[in-house]
Amino acid sequence: MGQPVVHFEIIGKDPEKLRRYYGDLFGWTFDMRTPVSEAVSEPGNYGCVDHNTTSDGVGIPGGIGGGRDYEAHVIFYVGVPDVEAALQRAESLGGTRRMGPKKNPEGTLAVGHFTDPEGNLIAVAGPM
Template structure:
């Protein structure tokens, strides 16, 4: 990949709720702090989430077609897509796409919406 994805942002009206949601769902350390720019987030309400040493850069895909709504999404690697989607619901999120298996690729994916409505993907073993 020429230019890799280097950053993502999850923005919503209640940043504290989003930090709580993602910290509980994925174990992310997300302390509140200053945003990279005032146009991005309220002061002292932005969290930088730093990857752990050894994390590989993400691969990407481009697709769609007639009948597919335009969107962008990133995927978080998880041990169990089903368990993660269930946990997301218990934490106040919703399931947008149930587990979808691709046996040929050895992967299962799912989509969820966080409490602010942001669309997030999860991916794990088939």
């Protein structure tokens, strides 16, 4: 079995407005207590989607964040055992590293971003 998609993010210059928009659109509520790397979002300006799965387990976790100095994008994260190794592999196959590995404030999770050969932004996440 391949590696699963484990998280999604919607990043923009006005994350509060984005959270209102997606909250109204899909009924999402947000937990603002989850700290993330400043490479991903301004501190205190990232909200994880609460109740992101149905009772039968359908759905993946996600979050909305960013800030004035962040480029707007939508991205998904693939869970990997080693973020650095995954980024190196992506590069060896024609991708371009864009960020990382960067760790979360607790130092328990690493993330990295790369673009595929067509320029699509993709992310990987795994243990530190």
